[in-house]
Amino acid sequence: xxxxxxxxxxxxxxxxxxxxxxxxxxxxxxxxxxxxxxxxxxxxxxxxxxxxxxxxxxxxxxxxxxxxxxxxxxxxxxxxxxxxxxxxxxxxxxxxxxxxxxxxxxxxxxx
Amino acid sequence: xxxxxxxxxxxxxxxxxxxxxxxxxxxxxxxxxxxxxxxxxxxxxxxxxxxxxxxxxxxxxxxxxxxxxxxxxxxxxxxxxxxxxxxxxxxxxxxxxxxxxxxxxxxxxxxxxxxxxxxxxx
Numbered sequence: 001x002x003x004x005x006x007x008x009x010x011x012x013x014x015x016x017x018x019x020x021x022x023x024x025x026x027x028x029x030x031x032x033x034x035x036x037x038x039x040x041x042x043x044x045x046x047x048x049x050x051x052x053x054x055x056x057x058x059x060x061x062x063x064x065x066x067x068x069x070x071x072x073x074x075x076x077x078x079x080x081x082x083x084x085x086x087x088x089x090x091x092x093x094x095x096x097x098x099x100x101x102x103x104x105x106x107x108x109x110x111x
Numbered sequence: 112x113x114x115x116x117x118x119x120x121x122x123x124x125x126x127x128x129x130x131x132x133x134x135x136x137x138x139x140x141x142x143x144x145x146x147x148x149x150x151x152x153x154x155x156x157x158x159x160x161x162x163x164x165x166x167x168x169x170x171x172x173x174x175x176x177x178x179x180x181x182x183x184x185x186x187x188x189x190x191x192x193x194x195x196x197x198x199x200x201x202x203x204x205x206x207x208x209x210x211x212x213x214x215x216x217x218x219x220x221x222x223x224x225x226x227x228x229x230x231x232x233x
Binding site for chain 2: 036038040047048052057087093097
């Protein structure tokens with residue numbers, strides 16, 4: 001069983017929008033709407049920013065949005081801020097025995 | 112408030128055993144999957160495994176299969192991650208995390224523990 005595929009890094013300037021992709025299979029992303037995104041700043045525990053593909057937990061900025069098309073989920077951050085610089089991870093429920101699969105993470109650099 | 116509180120940092124020698132814990136509070140512990148996630152120094156999050164306290168159904172990620180044991184004690188709302196013989200490559204931060212649970216399906220983490228540092232060195 002392979003993990004979800006994310007780009008290793010993305011970058012953008014303050015005020016711009018960026019999108020991070022997360023590609024899986026019909027057994028995970030493509031088959032279910034249980035995709036989550038997590039933000040992890042250096043030295044900190046991860047934080048949930050998107051769940052069920054496109055829902056934001058209370059307190060998460062509306063600049064963060066999620067979507068899904070086929071076997072690929074996407075996280076979009078609009079109006080980039082310096083504070084958004086962090087690592088971002090996707091995860092999904094999967095029909096494989098492990099039940100959950102993670103992406104390898106994407107490092108966002110705000111230029 | 113829903114919380115997961117993990118046990119403190121550990122420094123161990125290769126070959127030693129270890130059991131770290133994750134205590135849940137503020138919710139019905141038996142009804143939510145608890146996951147363990149590993150983060151090696153400078154690396155990304157890695158799936159270790161997951162357990163459903165209600166019936167102790169447990170699953171493991173492919174990279175740790177057979178190397179660790181996940182267990183739970185419902186009576187004290189605590190999940191455990193255990194090694195019988197540590198290796199230097201087990202050095203990492205270990206997070207426990209509660210999954211939103213839809214029926215019996217783990218639907219994504221909604222609460223993270225603070226993490227437990229494990230250092231294995233001779």
